[in-house]
Every structure is written in C-alpha cells, then in structure tokens.
Amino acid sequence: xxxxxxxxxxxxxxxxxQFIDLSMGKVYVKEFCTEQKxxxxxxxxxxxELIGSKIxxxxxxxxxxxxxxxxxxxxxxxxxxxxxxxxxxxxxxxxEALGMPFGIGMSLYGIWDFLEYKxxxxxxxxxxxxxVYIYDILLGNRDRLHFxxxxxxxxxxxxxxxxxxxxxxxxxxxxxVSSEVSGDEWGSIKKNTRDKKATLKEEIKQFxxxxxxxxxxxxxxxxxxxxxxYFSLILDxxxxxxxxxxxxxxxPLIMKNKNKYxxxxxxxxxxxNDVLLEFNKERKL
Numbered sequence: 001x002x003x004x005x006x007x008x009x010x011x012x013x014x015x016x017x018q019f020i021d022l023s024m025g026k027v028y029v030k031e032f033c034t035e036q037k038x039x040x041x042x043x044x045x046x047x048x049e050l051i052g053s054k055i056x057x058x059x060x061x062x063x064x065x066x067x068x069x070x071x072x073x074x075x076x077x078x079x080x081x082x083x084x085x086x087x088x089x090x091x092x093x094x095x096e097a098l099g100m101p102f103g104i105g106m107s108l109y110g111i112w113d114f115l116e117y118k119x120x121x122x123x124x125x126x127x128x129x130x131x132v133y134i135y136d137i138l139l140g141n142r143d144r145l146h147f148x149x150x151x152x153x154x155x156x157x158x159x160x161x162x163x164x165x166x167x168x169x170x171x172x173x174x175x176x177v178s179s180e181v182s183g184d185e186w187g188s189i190k191k192n193t194r195d196k197k198a199t200l201k202e203e204i205k206q207f208x209x210x211x212x213x214x215x216x217x218x219x220x221x222x223x224x225x226x227x228x229x230y231f232s233l234i235l236d237x238x239x240x241x242x243x244x245x246x247x248x249x250x251x252p253l254i255m256k257n258k259n260k261y262x263x264x265x266x267x268x269x270x271x272x273n274d275v276l277l278e279f280n281k282e283r284k285l
Contacts, residue, residue, distance in 0.1 A: 052166030090154035128161035143168035
C-alpha cells in the first residue's frame with residue numbers, strides 16, 4: 001500500500017476517524033496531534049500502530065496494515081495513519097457493533113460468555129482471543145475495549161477475529177487486562193492502592209492455572225519466541241522497511257524512542273517471566 005502525492009493532500013483534509021477513497025482503494029484515516037495530550041508524541045502513537053500490526057501478524061492475528069502520513073516533513077505535531085479497510089476481507093463488525101457491553105472486551109471470561117450467547121464462538125476464534133490476551137500483556141496495552149477489535153464474517157461463512165487501534169501499546173503504565181473482572185469492578189481495582197504489578201501477576205497466574213495444557217503451552221511458546229532480543233529485531237525491521245509519506249516526498253522512519261520501547265517491553269516481559277518460573281516448577285509440559 002503506497003501513497004501518491006494526491007493521496008497525502010486528501011488525507012490531511014480529513015477529520016478524525018474517517019473512511020475515504022484513495023488511489024489504492026478505500027482506507028481508514030486516523031489523526032494524532034499534540035492537542036490530544038497523550039503520554040506519547042503523535043509520531044510515537046503512529047509508530048505504535050506499525051509495531052502493533054507487525055507483531056499481531058507474526059502471532060497469526062488479523063490486523064490492518066498501517067502507513068504513516070506527515071504532510072509537512074518539518075512539522076511532526078500532526079500525524080496521520082492510513083490503514084486498509086477490514087471490510088475488504090468480508091463484513092466487519094466491532095464487538096461494540098455486535099452489542100457487547102462496555103468493559104467486557106478486557107475480560108477473557110466476559111468475552112467468552114458474550115460470544116457463546118451470540119452463538120458465534122468456535123475453537124479458532126477462542127484461540128485468537130487467547131492470543132490477543134497474550135499480545136496485550138506482552139505489549140503493555142491498556143486499551144483493549146469493545147470498539148477496537150471485532151469479527152469479520154467472510155463470504156465462505158468463516159468468521160475471523162481482528163484487532164486494530166493498538167496505539168496504546170508500550171505504555172508507561174502496566175496493562176489493564178483481566179482474565180475475569182471487567183467494567184466498573186475492574187475500574188475500582190485499578191483505582192485502589194494495590195500495586196499494579198502484583199495485580200497483573202495475579203491475573204496471569206489465574207489464566208495459567210485455569211488454562212488447558214494447549215493454551216498453557218501456547219502462552220509459553222509465544223513468550224519464548226517474542227523475547228526482548230526478538231522484539232528489538234522487529235523494531236529494526238520496521239525502521240528498515242517502513243517510511244513516512246510527506247508532501248515533499250518519502251522520508252526514512254527513525255524511532256527516536258527505540259530504547260524506551262525496549263525498556264517498557266522488557267518490564268512486561270520480566271514480569272511474565274517471574275510468573276512462568278514459578279509455574280514451571282508446578283506444571284511441566
């Protein structure tokens with residue numbers, strides 16, 4: 001998916017969150033700017049989308065392909081990301097559009113119960129839900145809500161899970177994910193005085209304790225593959241392969257905060273490793 005000069009001019013005219021037709025077909029355009037007052041710089045948020053997409057695909061998860069547009073190469077306070085439309089693969093519905101209540105998207109058991117109620121849960125979908133759970137823990141994602149993932153209903157009657165809007169990965173805070181609690185209950189847990197690391201460790205322990213051997217092994221396999229060293233190679237490959245599209249031409253993508261990405265990733269990785277070391281003594285596979 002490459003963009004031409006006319007595409008870039010059209011992108012910068014778009015308000016936040018719009019589907020538009022460009023030279024390569026229909027795409028989704030999202031804007032990041034300094035006025036959003038996020039923990040991240042707008043360009044970092046856009047880079048997060050590239051990282052999130054790359055890792056999702058390496059895990060076998062469906063995720064859009066993103067391209068970064070910064071119309072003026074000298075001004076990085078307003079950045080856009082352009083992604084392919086998931087409806088190109090079938091009819092896509094977010095979990096919000098499917099009627100899932102707010103907050104359940106962050107609960108393994110909650111989403112499991114919801115999809116069973118909707119009679120659209122199968123082994124492949126549930127396996128992908130587990131992968132998303134692991135993805136969010138590894139990458140410190142605190143924003144897996146019901147409107148940033150969903151299902152693609154394909155013409156051959158297959159159903160595919162898909163995730164998107166992963167700009168909150170590698171956050172400065174530990175991820176707010178839960179295997180059980182959700183909604184207001186989880187909100188109260190986040191606000192109380194308990195240590196967040198201890199809370200997350202408890203949630204990972206619960207997942208590992210209650211998982212089947214298959215999902216326990218899948219957790220371990222993904223964990224071993226996506227080591228901090230491997231994550232560093234992924235960042236290198238993104239810098240090598242991706243670019244930023246501007247009205248003045250394409251410019252190289254340079255991750256100024258690469259060390260911070262690696263530091264935050266390693267924090268989450270080490271936390272999970274502590275839990276796994278404890279479980280490996282009790283549950284050998």
